[in-house]
Each structure stands twice: as C-alpha cells, then as structure tokens.
Amino acid sequence: MDTPHRTRAKPDMAIYFSHERSLVILFVTRVAIPVTILCDGNHVWPRPTLDHTRATCLSETHRNSTGKAVMTVKKRKIGTDNVHPVGLGCMSLSHAYGPAQDHDDAVRFLQHAIDIGYDFLDTATIYGMGGNESLIGDALRDRRSEYFLASKCVMGFENGKRFMDGRPERIKQACDDSLGRLKTDVIDLYYMHRLDPKVPVEDSVGALSELVASGKIRFVGLSEMSADTLRKAHAVHPITAMQSEYSLMTRNPEIAVLETCRELGTTFIPFSPVGRGYLADTPANPKDLHEKDLRHTFPRFSNPHFTENLDLLDQARQISKEHDCNIAQLALAWVLAKEETCVPIPGTTKISHLEENFAAAHVQLSEETVSHLNRIFSPEAISGPRYNPQAQATVGTEQFEFEASV
Numbered sequence: 001m002d003t004p005h006r007t008r009a010k011p012d013m014a015i016y017f018s019h020e021r022s023l024v025i026l027f028v029t030r031v032a033i034p035v036t037i038l039c040d041g042n043h044v045w046p047r048p049t050l051d052h053t054r055a056t057c058l059s060e061t062h063r064n065s066t067g068k069a070v071m072t073v074k075k076r077k078i079g080t081d082n083v084h085p086v087g088l089g090c091m092s093l094s095h096a097y098g099p100a101q102d103h104d105d106a107v108r109f110l111q112h113a114i115d116i117g118y119d120f121l122d123t124a125t126i127y128g129m130g131g132n133e134s135l136i137g138d139a140l141r142d143r144r145s146e147y148f149l150a151s152k153c154v155m156g157f158e159n160g161k162r163f164m165d166g167r168p169e170r171i172k173q174a175c176d177d178s179l180g181r182l183k184t185d186v187i188d189l190y191y192m193h194r195l196d197p198k199v200p201v202e203d204s205v206g207a208l209s210e211l212v213a214s215g216k217i218r219f220v221g222l223s224e225m226s227a228d229t230l231r232k233a234h235a236v237h238p239i240t241a242m243q244s245e246y247s248l249m250t251r252n253p254e255i256a257v258l259e260t261c262r263e264l265g266t267t268f269i270p271f272s273p274v275g276r277g278y279l280a281d282t283p284a285n286p287k288d289l290h291e292k293d294l295r296h297t298f299p300r301f302s303n304p305h306f307t308e309n310l311d312l313l314d315q316a317r318q319i320s321k322e323h324d325c326n327i328a329q330l331a332l333a334w335v336l337a338k339e340e341t342c343v344p345i346p347g348t349t350k351i352s353h354l355e356e357n358f359a360a361a362h363v364q365l366s367e368e369t370v371s372h373l374n375r376i377f378s379p380e381a382i383s384g385p386r387y388n389p390q391a392q393a394t395v396g397t398e399q400f401e402f403e404a405s406v
Contacts, residue, residue, distance in 0.1 A: 073361045076343050078120070078189060078267045079219040079240045083148050085336055085361045087120030088113050088354070089271055089347035094128030094135060097277075098290035101349055103135065110139040113354055114146050122243075122269070122345045123182075124152035124193055125174055126162060130181050137183035144184055150241075150269075151178050152193035152223060154204065164394075166196030168207035175211050189241055191221035192233075195396055201229055202236050209237035221269070224395040227256035230266065239266050244397050246270035246344075248279060248316070248331050248377040249300065249309075250386050255398040258339060270335050273344035274357075276301075279331040281320075283313060297388055305384030315376050325363045328353070330373075332360035337370050379403075 075082035093109065094100045101109070113121075121140075123132045133151060140147065153174040154166045171192075178187060190211065192204055208220045219240035222233055233239050242261050246253050246268070253268065261268045276295055277284035286301045295301040300309065313327065320330040328346075335344045346357045365373075379400050385392065392399075 076267070076341055078148060078269075078343060081148050081188065083120040083343060084117060084358070085343060086118075086332065086358050087122060087148075087269075087343050087345040088118045089345035090121055090123045090132055090136060091127045092347040092349050094132035095126075096294045097349075098293050100128055100131060103138075106135055106349075107139040109349070109351065109354070110136065111143075112351060114140065114143055116355060116358060118354075118358065119146060120148045120150070120343060120345070122150045122271075124155065124191075125178055126152070126155040126157060126193065129157045129160065130177070133178055133181035137181055141183040148188045149182065149184065150189035150191065150221065151182065151187050152191040152221075153178070154196055155193040164194060164196050166192065166199035166201075166204040168203055168210075171204060171207040172211065175216055179216060186215060187217045189219045189221050190217040191223045191241070191243060192225075193223050194394055195222075195225050195229060201225075201233050205233045205236040205239075212237070224397055226396040226398055227260040229396055230257065230260050230264065234264050234266070239264065241267045241269050243269040243271055243345075245272045245386065246335060246339075246342075247273045247275045248312075248334055248373060249275040249382055251377075251379050252386075252397050252399060255400065257397060262341075268339055268342040270339075270342055270344040271347075273335045273346050274328045274331045278306075278309070279313070279316070280328045281317065281326050283310075297391065298386065299384040299388060300382075300386065302384075308383035312376055312381065316373070319369065319373065323363055323365070323369075325360070326356060329356055329360040329363050330365075332357060333363035333365050334370060334373050336361065337365045 073085060076085050077083075090110070093106045100106075110121075121136060123136055125133065127133070128135070136149075153171050154164060156163055156165060156170070156174055175187070175190060178190075179185065190208060192201075192208070195201055196204065205220065208217065211217045212220065220233075220237050221241035221243060222230060222239055223243040224245070225233075225242070230239060230242055242257060244253050244257060247270065250272070253270075258268060260266070274280060276298065278300065284295065284301070286296070286303075286306055289295055289301070299305050316327050316330060320327045323330060323333075325333070332344060332346060335342065346353075348354055348357065380402060385403060387395070
C-alpha cells in the first residue's frame with residue numbers, strides 16, 4: 001500500500017526554536033555542549049531547557065553561514081524509519097495518572113510536541129478507553145506526515161470494561177477501530193499490548209502479519225513479553241519493536257530481552273524511563289497523587305519503599321548537577337547511553353517537561369558516569385517491586401532471581 005505520508009522534509013541536524021511565535025536564531029551553550037538553534041521559516045524544532053542554558057541571539061543574516069547544528073542528534077531507526085531518540089508516550093493525557101486532561105489543552109499540547117520536533121507518538125486502544133487515540137486523531141489528523149505512529153491491541157474495552165483478547169479476529173477488529181479513532185489509513189507500528197495466555201502468540205502475530213499485508217499497519221511490535229516469546233513471535237513475522245519498562249529503577253530487560261532484541265534486529269522501546277515520575281528533581285509524592293492515580297497500586301509509591309529509595313535519588317541529583325541537567329534528563333540520558341538503538345517514550349502532561357525530555361537527547365554521559373549510575377541503581381538496591389502481584393502476573397518480562405524469591 002502506498003504510504004506517501006511517510007515522506008519527511010525535516011532535516012536531521014537542524015534544531016529550531018520559536019519564542020511567542022516569533023522565529024529567532026539562537027546559539028545555546030550548555031556547559032560543554034554547544035548547540036546551534038536555527039529556523040527555516042516553516043518548522044520549529046526543540047530547544048534545550050533555557051533554565052539550564054546561556055542563550056545568545058544571532059541575527060537572521062547568520063542563517064546560511066551558521067549551517068548545521070554544532071552538535072547533532074543522531075536519529076534512531078524503527079523498522080525502515082528514522083526518528084528522534086526521544087519519543088512521546090501519550091497515555092497520561094487520557095489515562096492512568098488521574099483524570100484526562102482538558103481536550104483543548106491536550107490538543108494544544110500534542111500540536112506543540114510536533115512543533116518542537118517530536119516525531120514518534122505512542123498510544124493504545126486501552127488508554128482512556130479509546131479516548132487517547134481519538135485525541136491524537138483530533139489533534140494531528142492534518143499533520144500525519146510529520147510523525148511515526150504506534151498503537152496497541154489485545155488489551156481492549158467493551159461497555160466500559162477492560163478485557164484481554166488476542167484472538168486473530170479481535171485483533172483485526174481492534175485495528176479497524178483504532179484506525180477510525182486515529183483518523184488515519186495506516187498505523188506505523190502496532191503492538192500486542194500483552195500476551196493473551198489463552199491464545200498462542202503465533203496465532204496473534206499471524207493476524208498482525210495479515211494486517212501488514214493488507215496495508216493497515218506497517219510494522220509489528222510486542223509489549224512486556226519475554227525473550228522466549230519474542231523469538232516465537234519473530235519466527236512468524238519480523239518483530240520490529242519490543243516495548244518494556246526500562247529505567248534506572250527497573251532494569252529487568254537487561255536479563256534477556258535487550259540481548260535478544262540486538263540479535264533479532266528489534267528496536268527496544270523503553271516506557272516509563274523516568275520511573276513514572278520518581279526520577280525527578282521533585283519526585284511524585286504519594287501524598288499528592290490524585291485518588292485515581294494508578295501509582296497508588298505500585299509498591300514503590302508507598303512507604304517504606306518510597307522513602308527508602310530517596311537516598312538513591314540524592315546521589316543522582318549530584319550527578320545531574322555535574323552535567324547541568326535535571327534528574328529526569330539524566331535518567332533519559334542513561335537509557336539512551338545504555339542501549340544506543342533504543343527510543344524511550346517518556347510521557348507527561350506539562351509543556352516544560354515535554355521540552356526538557358526532548359532536550360535530554362543532548363545530555364552526554366561518559367562510560368564512567370553510566371557505570372557509576374549502574375552501581376547506584378543496581379537492581380538489588382531498589383526498595384520494592386515495580387508491580388503488585390496481580391499486575392506482575394500480566395507481564396512476561398523476566399524477573400531477577402532475588403525478585404522471584406520474594
């Protein structure tokens with residue numbers, strides 16, 4: 001199927017900045033990371049967070065002589081497409097961490113994300129019971145050529161209730177429904193959100209393969225599954241991407257999934273790379289969470305675990321200061337450095353965090369710093385499991401021996 005919307009005119013190396021809709025050219029210097037920020041009159045690309053920069057305006061006559069950015073961000077590959085190293089997880093706009101955002105505010109948020117250069121958006125059928133997909137369709141239907149779109153099936157909803165169904169016929173119907181909500185004719189990357197234990201993964205992936213053949217999706221992905229399941233699925237149809245939680249706080253993919261992804265040529269997509277808001281200068285405090293916030297069910301967001309992990313955060317804070325970035329940016333930079341082909345998808349509802357996350361691609365960590373963070377945040381050093389037993393039972397990602405014995 002012809003997909004002309006995949007053609008992109010954005011240069012890979014230029015970075016643009018708009019201030020109150022007035023396009024300017026800036027040269028921004030982070031402590032040791034100079035970045036030229038340019039404007040071509042048509043596109044707006046991201047800036048590093050100005051709280052941590054020194055910016056000097058250049059006259060617009062320098063546009064041609066300035067040329068490409070002094071420091072470039074190398075794009076990363078998903079399938080045959082190249083995307084910015086930091087994507088956007090859209091879930092929190094509609095789901096999980098409290099009430100859905102105001103629709104108009106969320107539309108402006110997504111449009112701003114595209115304006116500053118985000119080109120990989122991640123959603124799912126279950127987010128907001130289809131509402132998140134509809135939001136993206138409403139906000140960006142006229143900008144479909146500007147971003148790589150991922151969604152997910154198997155976890156669905158009916159009459160306001162969630163279900164899990166990996167049967168081929170349900171997967172195909174879910175795809176048609178998602179295409180309608182997203183207001184597009186093709187989904188670039190379509191994941192199995194979870195493995196349905198009642199259906200062989202080979203059957204589910206077979207249905208996804210047929211969707212590729214029909215032109216409704218371009219690439220197939222898996223989410224929160226084991227290395228063994230990845231191999232079984234890949235034997236049926238190439239698995240372009242594997243999505244799992246991965247951060248300084250959650251390193252389970254290092255057991256087997258990351259190595260298997262490298263072996264099969266599968267791009268790894270880390271979700272919750274900033275620890276669901278824990279890896280931040282001011283971590284999300286359980287006392288301040290909305291009553292509907294899903295984090296109330298996560299052990300690490302309750303005591304004693306929340307308090308016991310703060311010492312690790314203090315150590316990360318010192319390292320972030322040395323790199324002139326915040327803790328969330330440090331966490332993202334660690335993920336990007338640990339797996340040089342991965343594309344993390346942090347989510348947020350705040351414009352400031354949206355921009356800071358994007359700018360994290362410019363934070364460079366030495367091997368020594370990465371190793372230091374590895375030691376501080378060793379899996380054994382983290383207090384509390386990432387999920388309660390009920391939630392853990394729904395994922396296939398391998399566990400460390402010490403976790404399985406708890």
